[in-house]
Amino acid sequence: MADTSVLTRRHPLESRRAALEALVGDPAITLEPLVSAVDLRVDPDGGALDALAAALGGPLPTAVDTWTGIGDGEALRLGPDEWLLTSAGTDPHRWEDRVDSLAAPFGGMAVDVSAQRVALRLHGAHARELLASGCSIDLRPGRFGRGRCAQTLFGQAPVLLVAHADDDLHLFVRSSFSGYVADRLVDAAALR
Amino acid sequence: MQLITCPWCGPREETEFRYGGQADLAYPADPSALDDEQWARFVFFRDNPEGAFAERWCHDAGCRRWLRAVRDTRTYVFAETRPYGRTA
Missing domain, CATH: 3.30.70.1520 (Heterotetrameric sarcosine oxidase)
Structure with a gap:
């Protein structure tokens, strides 16, 4: 057996962490801890x-x-x-x-399926607006309030959206698509 | 864009769905009794009506469940969608 004790798990979006932290304004996009x-x-x-x-x-x-x-x-x-x-x-x-x-x-x-998805958190008054740049479902708080979740597409990538509050949404995405989603969110945030 | 109402997820864009062809095809009760032409008819031949057409769709990007839809082939309007295998 190989000695796996020296292997530490890295977040699949580690390479995007700096770009996400560099975003200014609303919403803030952060990486959720792996669960x-x-x-x-x-x-x-x-x-x-x-x-x-x-x-x-x-x-x-x-x-x-x-x-x-x-x-x-x-x-x-x-x-x-x-x-x-x-x-x-x-x-x-x-x-x-x-x-x-x-x-x-x-x-x-x-x-x-722990290794399947990573989560991003979009926190701010414009979180839904930013998500709507790539999602077609009705994201208004009245239709997608706290307690709702939905599997849908963000751009080309399948995502799982979770509404925690009007200004707090979590986005689960497959690890292999997470770079695409993070890059697209950064681009969309820059264009706002 | 065209919206399709998933029985589980509600109205979603058509790009979230995959088409599954004609619905309600019965597998032959005794396949070995069929001759080549009958087997070919089961495998390859489908109805192509002008009007209401019952077909299978799969909500790939959502709940990943199959549904049965009735679609008008002239107008592309969906008359109904329901979970596959249910009569009501």
């Missing part, structure tokens, strides 16, 4: 949601494209039988084991 995440697939009608909510410390979202807080993370409903569950403080493999063992009695399963 553990699992993709949960389970039948929502089988009682699994109640069991998971009791064990994880918060209700799971009952409507598609909404999210709730659970413990030290978030539960985002991506589809009729699919959730993304994050945890800031649990190791990825432990998080996968825990959620998977909770879902298994209901015929569900969880898969570790």
Whole structure:
């Protein structure tokens, strides 16, 4: 076995950190810390949601494209039988084991997708305006307020938008597309 | 741009979707009993109506679920969309 103890994980957007920090004005774009995440697939009608909510410390979202807080993370409903569950403080493999063992009695399963996405935070009164430069969905606070999330396209890249507040949105993007999204956000911010 | 109403995600741009061809094609009950022409008809031949056409679309950039849509081939107007495999 190779000695992996000397390997430290780098943020996929480390090379863009300086460019994002150099942005002046509104909104501020920052890199969110990397979190553990699992993709949960389970039948929502089988009682699994109640069991998971009791064990994880918060209700799971009952409507598609909404999210709730659970413990030290978030539960985002991506589809009729699919959730993304994050945890800031649990190791990825432990998080996968825990959620998977909770879902298994209901015929569900969880898969570790921690390395799949990175998150950016757009914070400021013009955050929605900046996102709208590349997103076609209705981002007005009345239609996309706190508690909503949506998988859609930002430019050419699939992203997962999470509304935390009127002026605070998080954007999950696949690591391999994150450079494109960060560059496009920097360009769009410069043009404003 | 044309909007398609995903049953799960609501109205989204057409570029988020992938086309899946004609809907409701029944797989032959006994494929080995078909001769070449019958098999070719199942594999390659599709309806091409002028008007309402039931077809499959997949919401690739969103919930990644298949849906069944009825689209007017003359006007491109979507009459209805629903989760695939459901009758109501």
